[in-house]
Amino acid sequence: MPRRCIINKKRRENDKYHRILEAAIKTFAENGFFQSTIAQIAKEAGVADGTIYLYFKNKDDILVQFFNYKTKQVFGRFREEVDKADGAIDKLKNLIRRHLEEFQADRNMAILYQSETHQRTRMVEDQIREMSDMYLDIVTEIVEQGQAQGSIRKDLYLSLVKRFILGAVDEVINTWLHSGKEYDLVSMTDPLVSLFIHGIGSTDSSSKH
């Protein structure tokens, strides 16, 4: 019985922490970080202003903890998905599908991620770099495996390939975020991977260049 109580209490505390975090993320996503106020977040979370400071050091810390926790976790899950496939190209397809799925499932995260990765003064610089490295490492592995297995060209400037892929996916997400329509993001997976693999050149012309 007391066990139960403790668990319940923990749950509730945890609850409040997450309620604030979710409320903050929603508010940040809707208004931007600097145009969001602690009062707004508190109201959205249904707590008093001061309560936020029981769980977060300050306004910045909310963002930091979000990237430390939620986003890192999401990116961690990418690897699982990649491991489910064998061939390099299937791995790539899985990676990108999962990427689109996760971002489509959590629109607010997607918005914050887009904002923070493209800002000069990033208060989550380190976390972004870590996530980015995690992602690019996966791509590197896939490409190298593909090269070993013969499904991917060997004459590639690897560090450019990584940005080429990440950039295209990011832009697809960004466009989705800014279009009013709520079309299905995940359905972009196959066409996108196809572009990565074959490019846009026709077989004829590609041999000329």
Added chain:
Amino acid sequence: MPRRCIINKKRRENDKYHRILEAAIKTFAENGFFQSTIAQIAKEAGVADGTIYLYFKNKDDILVQFFNYKTKQVFGRFREEVDKADGAIDKLKNLIRRHLEEFQADRNMAILYQSETHQRTRMVEDQIREMSDMYLDIVTEIVEQGQAQGSIRKDLYLSLVKRFILGAVDEVINTWLHSGKEYDLVSMTDPLVSLFIHGIGSTDSSSKH
């Protein structure tokens, strides 16, 4: 004489307008829009705080005018460059080279462009969309020409291709902005275009998919 005076005055005024604009852009790029103050901008421009309000309606308006003027102009120049080439692939190469050149030449503009295009609440929503459309239209033309001439595949999801190209270029620029090193951005042109055309797949594997 009076003519001369007016011209000079106009010149000088114009001067002040641009000095403020440049100062603002520099400040925004360095600290972010919301962390930049009018006082900082005025100091950087060498004018009084109040003077800024003789040329701009308010702080937001500085950003609006910047995107209205400078950036739009830059994007406008892309078309000239594209027109210099004949073949679709050369046109694409020219577009991307010019894109990288312009952004490399004006790092502050590059920073602001990255920030603003990836923000939820864009106070320059319209301008961004206009520029983006301008860019995507050019890409569309190039691709369609390439398809007509046989150098580009016909089975393409065009609106995806546009994002695919713009996204990759953007990411290359973004990486450049965030890396401490000042490597040459323009040299990325050919490898990037090659990726667009051929993709990363080997000829063998590409036939399988």
Added chain:
Amino acid sequence: MPRRCIINKKRRENDKYHRILEAAIKTFAENGFFQSTIAQIAKEAGVADGTIYLYFKNKDDILVQFFNYKTKQVFGRFREEVDKADGAIDKLKNLIRRHLEEFQADRNMAILYQSETHQRTRMVEDQIREMSDMYLDIVTEIVEQGQAQGSIRKDLYLSLVKRFILGAVDEVINTWLHSGKEYDLVSMTDPLVSLFIHGIGSTDSSSKH
């Protein structure tokens, strides 16, 4: 048994009351009253924040109770010491020695006493006045006795003499508190009393004035 329990409990409660009081005084002495927080005091006392409100009405009340209890008690003991001597000058010497001893022994009390006696808005106005009166009454008695016995001049402005003595002792204590060095305060007794009795004038010059 129940008796025993109650006593123990009382003891323990008492313990907690004093632990909080001591912790508060220490904290107030170190940081000043307004810069000390209930949380700091609670931590120093090893109790929860809320517990403090079981023993004290509010933050101010801690100070009030301290002056009501501890300091008043100290000042009460002065009289005992004075009674141990016969001659007025010995009584004065005993008073001052005891004063310096007590304040040296409890530095935190000394600090709080200095602060509170020299503040405009004293939340312990009454207590301070009571203590002060207690002290000045003793001095008055001593001086009057000395005058009766011929050891102290009769042409004195008594209410000034009291302040003259208390002020000098206070300043000696204050200097001691603010000097980094931990020299012996009690050793000041004799030189100080000598100054009170003889003043600084030489016998020759003193006759001139």
Added chain:
Amino acid sequence: MPRRCIINKKRRENDKYHRILEAAIKTFAENGFFQSTIAQIAKEAGVADGTIYLYFKNKDDILVQFFNYKTKQVFGRFREEVDKADGAIDKLKNLIRRHLEEFQADRNMAILYQSETHQRTRMVEDQIREMSDMYLDIVTEIVEQGQAQGSIRKDLYLSLVKRFILGAVDEVINTWLHSGKEYDLVSMTDPLVSLFIHGIGSTDSSSKH
């Protein structure tokens, strides 16, 4: 004419600076530093809250500037007064009279001075020490001169004498501040100096000790 304008402007600015300073000092004296708010001060000074920050770095800085400017100036004037007399004892009398005059003339300064000199955490530590040293140096000079001229005893513990004098004067001022009645402080000069010179002992008894 333009000269005049500049002077007027300077005057007005100066005015505002001093208006804020005076308002702050008054507010601090009445409510204590920590219980005074910027809003109160601004209202008292007849300016907007923000205006205060054009003249002072922050709330603390008001106090610092006050001690740096006003009080230091007052203490500086003590020396002039001392120099007007020749004999050591007349010098001492002048010093003390001036001290009491100045503090009587500016009750708010007197209150703040008393508070700050007897606080543990003094945010004007350095200024207090400087003023205190200035004062004690003057006393030292007077005493040494008196000893050379034979009007002051040679067997004195000088550093104690300084505190003995300063302490007594301070306490006289402190008592005056806390008594409701507005009696004349300056009239204490002669009795006080007399006590310093002759002490309280009768000539007979003093020879015994």
Added chain:
DNA sequence: CATGAATGAGCCTTCATTCAT
């Protein structure tokens, strides 16, 4: 009795904007 999470009033400070000069 004890706890400590929650509250929300209140304060310092910033800064976009105005306007008298």
Added chain:
DNA sequence: AATGAATGAAGGCTCATTCAT
């Protein structure tokens, strides 16, 4: 046109106090 002092609304954050457990 240019200035920059003045404004005051707004926001982040603290902390004394309460109360459900």
